[in-house]
Structure formats: C-alpha cells, structure tokens
Amino acid sequence: xxxxxxxxxxxxxxxxxxxxxxxxxxxxxxxxxxxxxxxxxxxxxxxxxxxxxxxxxxxxxxxxxxxxxxxxxxxxxxxxxxxxxxxxxxxxxxxxxxxxxxxxxxxxxxxxxxxxxxxxxxxxxxxxxxxxxxxxxxxxxxxxxxxxxxxxxxxxxxxxxxxxxxxxxxxxxxxxxxxxxxxxxxxxxxxxxxxxxxxxxxxxxxxxxxxxxxxxxxxxxxxxxxxxxxxxxxxxxxxxxxxxxxxxxxxxxxxxxxxxxxxxxxxxxxxxxxxxxxxxxxxxx
Amino acid sequence: xxxxxxxxxxxxxxxxxxxxxxxxxxxxxxxxxxxxxxxxxxxxxxxxxxxxxxxxxxxxxxxxxxxxxxxxxxxxxxxxxxxxxxxxxxxxxxxxxxxxxxxxxxxxxxxxxxxxxxxxxxxxxxxxxxxxxxxxxxxxxxxxxxxxxxxxxxxxxxxxxxxxxxxxxxxxxxxxxxxxxxxxxxxxxxxxxxxxxxxxxxxxxxxxxxxxxxxxxxxxxxxxxxxxxxxxxxxxxxxxxxxxxxxxxxxxxxxxxxxxxxxxxxxxxx
Ligand SMILES: Nc1ncnc2c1ncn2[C@@H]1O[C@H](COP(=O)(O)OP(=O)(O)O)[C@@H](O)[C@H]1O
Ligand SMILES: [Mg+2]
Numbered sequence: 001x002x003x004x005x006x007x008x009x010x011x012x013x014x015x016x017x018x019x020x021x022x023x024x025x026x027x028x029x030x031x032x033x034x035x036x037x038x039x040x041x042x043x044x045x046x047x048x049x050x051x052x053x054x055x056x057x058x059x060x061x062x063x064x065x066x067x068x069x070x071x072x073x074x075x076x077x078x079x080x081x082x083x084x085x086x087x088x089x090x091x092x093x094x095x096x097x098x099x100x101x102x103x104x105x106x107x108x109x110x111x112x113x114x115x116x117x118x119x120x121x122x123x124x125x126x127x128x129x130x131x132x133x134x135x136x137x138x139x140x141x142x143x144x145x146x147x148x149x150x151x152x153x154x155x156x157x158x159x160x161x162x163x164x165x166x167x168x169x170x171x172x173x174x175x176x177x178x179x180x181x182x183x184x185x186x187x188x189x190x191x192x193x194x195x196x197x198x199x200x201x202x203x204x205x206x207x208x209x210x211x212x213x214x215x216x217x218x219x220x221x222x223x224x225x226x227x228x229x230x231x232x233x234x235x236x237x238x239x240x241x242x243x244x245x246x247x248x249x250x251x252x253x254x255x256x257x258x259x260x261x262x263x264x265x266x267x268x269x270x271x272x273x274x275x276x277x278x279x280x281x282x283x284x285x
Numbered sequence: 286x287x288x289x290x291x292x293x294x295x296x297x298x299x300x301x302x303x304x305x306x307x308x309x310x311x312x313x314x315x316x317x318x319x320x321x322x323x324x325x326x327x328x329x330x331x332x333x334x335x336x337x338x339x340x341x342x343x344x345x346x347x348x349x350x351x352x353x354x355x356x357x358x359x360x361x362x363x364x365x366x367x368x369x370x371x372x373x374x375x376x377x378x379x380x381x382x383x384x385x386x387x388x389x390x391x392x393x394x395x396x397x398x399x400x401x402x403x404x405x406x407x408x409x410x411x412x413x414x415x416x417x418x419x420x421x422x423x424x425x426x427x428x429x430x431x432x433x434x435x436x437x438x439x440x441x442x443x444x445x446x447x448x449x450x451x452x453x454x455x456x457x458x459x460x461x462x463x464x465x466x467x468x469x470x471x472x473x474x475x476x477x478x479x480x481x482x483x484x485x486x487x488x489x490x491x492x493x494x495x496x497x498x499x500x501x502x503x504x505x506x507x508x509x510x511x512x513x514x515x516x517x518x519x520x521x522x523x524x525x526x527x528x529x530x531x532x533x534x535x536x537x538x539x540x541x542x543x544x545x546x547x548x549x550x551x552x553x554x555x
Contacts, residue, residue: 019296019347058464081470089468096458097465099490109487113470144494158469 003070004166004198005032005055005087010064012050024050025222027064032166032198039213040202043244047222048202049092052168055200056087068166085114088164092171094155095148103129103146103154104139110162121161128161131194132187149180153187160191167191169201173208185212207248210234210269218245231267250274295416302344302414307423309530313537314411320541321403326548330396333403333544337410346413354409355402362398369394417449419524426524439515447503455496462491 007030014022025047032038042048053059054066057073057080066073066083073083091097100106107128111121129139132153138146143154156172169188173181189212192199203209209216210230218226218233220243226233233240237247237255247255247269254268254277264281268274297303302310321333341348355362375389412420425442432438463473466487473484543550 018350053464056468058467084468084470091461091465091468094465096495097462097469097487097491099487099494109466109471110469113472162470 002034003031004034004068005200006067006070007031007051007054008065008067010051010054010061010066012047012054012059013062014050016062023222025219028219028222028224029064030217030224030227032200034165035196035198037192037199037212037214038201039209039216040200040219041204041206041209041216041245042219042225043221044204046219048204048219049170050222051219052089052170052200052202055083055166055168056089057083058089085162086164087166087168088159088162090156090159090167090169090172092174094158094172095151097158098143098151098155101142102140103134103143106143106154107139107157107161110158114162124161124163125157127194128157131160131190132157133183133190149176149183152176152180152184156184156187160187163195164197165195166198166200169199171202171204173203173205181208188212204246206234206240206246206251206269210248210251218243220245230269234269235266237266294413296346296350296413297416298345298414300344300414302340302410304529305533306524306526306530307415307419308427308524309526309533310411310415311420311423311427312534314407316537316541317407318404320544321400321407324544324547326551328547328551329544330399330403332540332547336540337403337406340410341406344410344414346410350413351406351409355405358401358405362401365397365401366394369397418446421445421449422520422522422524439518443515451496451499454499455492458495459488459492462488 007028009027009029010025011023011027012025014020014024028047028051040048040051050059054061055068057066060074068083068086071079071082073079098106100109104125107125108121111124116124125139126136129136134150134153134157138150143151146154152172156169159167167188172184172188176184185208188199188201191197201213213230216226216228216230216233217224218240225243226236226239234247234251237251240247250271250273251269254264254266254274258264258266262281265277268277317333317336320329324330324333341351370386370390370393371384373387373390373393375387377385377387378391379386415423421442424445425438428436428438428442467473471484471487473481476484
C-alpha cells in the first residue's frame, strides 16, 4: 500500500508571541496508507481539530512538514491548492457553512471551485447526493428548509462532490441523535466503498471509533499517546482511563469481570466480541 | 489572521491599574486626553510620556502590545506628519519644487504625531486593563444622571455589553466559516475586485444566518429569565469607589494641572 499522507514532526502554536500563546499540538508524526480507515480520538482540547486543519494546508505548522503523495504541501501555492483538492476536510458542524439558494448549488460549490465542466459537476453533485442518501427532489429546495440531520448530510455531500482521495471528517456525528449518527456512518462507508478513498475521522467517542476504524490514533494534550488496531489500543484500557479518556462500555465491563478473576481477553470492544468471548468461556468450562 | 486585532482587547491581570475602579480609570483617561489637547508645551508632553511609561510598567503589559495597537495608525500618522510639515507657514528651512519645509511645520508635525500616539496609547492602556463588561458598567453608572431626562442609558449599556460580548464569538465564527469554505476550494486572494466581492457571499450568508440565530436564542433566554429592562434591577458586582480610587482621581487632577501649566512652571523654576 503506498503512503498517501505523511506528517513529520509538526507542532502548532496559536497566537505565538502574545500573552495568549498556546501550543495546541507538539511534535506529531503519523502516516496514512492508501485505503486505510483510521480513527483519531482524544479529549476535547487535545488538538484534534488543529491537527486535521494541517492536513490540507489550512493551517501552517509552526515547525515540521506535511507531505501528501510525497510532496510538501507548503512547497508552493500550487502545491497547497492541489492538497486542498486531494484532501477533503469536513469541518465540525459543517451545516453552518451552507449558503446557496438550493441544495444542488451548495453541493456544486466545491466542484465549481475546481473549475470542472458543467457535465462533470452535474454528475458529481448527483453521485454525492446519492452517497449521502438525499433524494433527487431535495436537490432543488433551500438548504435552510431542511432538518438538522439533512443539513449535515448536504454539507458532507459538498465535500464528497470534490471526490477527495483522502477524506478527513472532524467529529461528523457531533450533536446528532442515534439515528442521525447511524446515517452519517452509512454515508462515510458508502463513500469509501464507491471511491476506495482513505478515511481519517475524528471523534471523541471510543464506541464509534472502535466500531468502524481499522486503526486508531489517540491524541492526548497535543501529543500522540497510542497508535494501533482497536484491539491493541483497548488492550491498554488502564492507560486510556488514566489519561482521562473514555473506553467502550463493553471494555469497561470486561475489565471489571477480569478484576473479579475471570480469565477473559483484554481486547474486547464490541458487543459481538463480548458474546464470543463469553461463549468461549462457557464452553471451555 | 482576524484574531490579531488587538484594539479593545483585554489582558487579565492583578496590577494596581487592573484593580482600580473602572469609573476612576475612565475619568482619568478623559482627564489625560483633555490635558493632552490643552497643553501646548513639550514639557507637558514629556510629563505625559513619563507618566504613561510608568503606567505601562506597573500594569505588567508588554510594551510590544502598545506598539501593536499603534500599527493600524501608521498611515494616518505619516499623513498627519507630512501634511503639517509642508503646509504650516513660517520660517523656511528647505525648499524643493513647490514644497517647503518650515521650522514651525516640523514642530507642529512632531506635536500632532506625539499627541495621537499618546492618545492611542492611553486609551489602549484603559482597554488592556479593564474588561469590556466593567467598562460598560462604568459608562452606565457615569451616565446615570441622564436617566432623569429620559435618555435610555440602561438600554444603551445593555446593547453595548451584548455587542462586546459577541465580537470575539463572531470573529471566531468568521474564521471557522472562512476555513470551511477554503477547504471547499474557495479562493479569497486572487481575482479582481468583483471576484473578491463575490467570494464574500459564502462567508457573509452563513455569518448572518448564525448571527440572527444567536440573537434569537439570546432574546429567548433573556425573556425566560424575566428580563424586563433596567427598572429595579440589581447587580451581581456593584462598583464601589474606595479610597485608592479617589486618590487616583486626585492624583490625575494634579497631574493634569501640571501638564497644562508645565511651561509656566518651568519658566518660574529656571
Ligand atoms: N484558533 C485558535 N486560537 C487559539 N487557540 C486555539 C484555537 N483553536 C484551538 N485552540 C486551542 O488549541 C487547543 C486544541 O484545540 P482543538 O484542536 O480545537 O482541540 P479538539 O478539536 O481536540 O477539541 C485548545 O486548547 C484550544 O483552546
Ligand atoms: Mg475539535
């Protein structure tokens, strides 16, 4: 698998040189392989949003480099612009950025900025709308008349339509009810299946992260605390708890059971795994 | 980028200047500015500079921040300086083409620049050491007598408090919306003036939508808490003038007289 993104020792200091100076991220390095599905987790204020805004060049690191397809994104203005289109970033609460008269026009904003021709724009808008499950008749209504969950999906479609090869989503499920959350997860999975894109998604919910990501990166106070498969990360639940992070409820239950002396595995983080593990234990007796 | 605006910014602290009553500080600054405008001598200005330097020192605010507050005014300062230098009649020192520099011109230019710099520095010191909320409180209290002639002082103060409260929020929001649109490939830098104006639409529409939503939510929240104007309203933090504040005012009064009569005093002493 070729490497699509490489972050090398980046740090970012906000308001440098004023009394409000604050280091949001410190010496972070990570790399994403083509096709991976990675979850970035951490507390509020651990620097997740700051980190993801470096990936498409919205923020410039105070020190360090960001390479997309092996090219430094701050090497030139063109490189930065190219990175904007290769790396699609969905902000937190993206529904607040809607501005056009119709849903169609809003989704078309990104592709239009890419200077694509009308036919291609039309194809992409319809494809993106389908990926997020918006029906054709909604394309001509005003985005301000939609429900909260629909608005969120329109905003996400606006980024899908740019067909980025690396899709970064900053807490895409924040503030939605369980049904809305499921819908968003389905959108992301759909996009990945139709385009084969690499996904990095930010969350502070361990449950969501554990369920859909192949690999997890845990941030704590601006630094990478852990990295690995969900199994590897949740096997270190003690450390996560010490860092003040949450762990999935099932993992917590299994920790308690283990402390009561049951010979259970460490790396349990979904209900299915829990069931298998309990059955194994029962049959083993 | 938008966050770098420092004018009107407050730096929390515990220095003497931070702890003075905002009314005392406000009146002091008014006195200071008035004496700047009345004074006609360099001696007076010298005193002002010394006093301001002392204030900056005890406030614990870095002089760099004061310089930063002057930065947006560099063009105005240059303009004032150049105009005064060339257009004041008097003894000609140098002359080229249709311009002439006069001795009086140089003096006036120096005066004007010094006056503006001191004015901005003094008001910056006020806003750097006083929270905007305390400042509007002070204004409301100082203008209280006007309520007798039915000036809606409380309403103005409330509007100002709310506006001040939301400036940072709106700046942050603008920043976020700009980043989000840039992530969708919006370009705010290149293109002609019409392109640039058009590029503002994706920022302004969401910004207005959110400002109206916030205004609506705030109004509802205030009504839920039975807000009904200033009548009979009590405060959480009542401003109290202490001996220290009266002393500061007394000191400022003497200082102003010194600045205004500096020339005469110097001539008597020398
Ligand atoms: N624009 C900004 N200016 C100054 N400080 C900021 C800014 N954005 C974030 N921060 C600070 O940087 C730290 C990391 O914030 P952020 O990246 O938003 O964390 P997260 O997304 O994990 O909640 C926080 O302490 C926050 O206060
Ligand atoms: Mg965040």
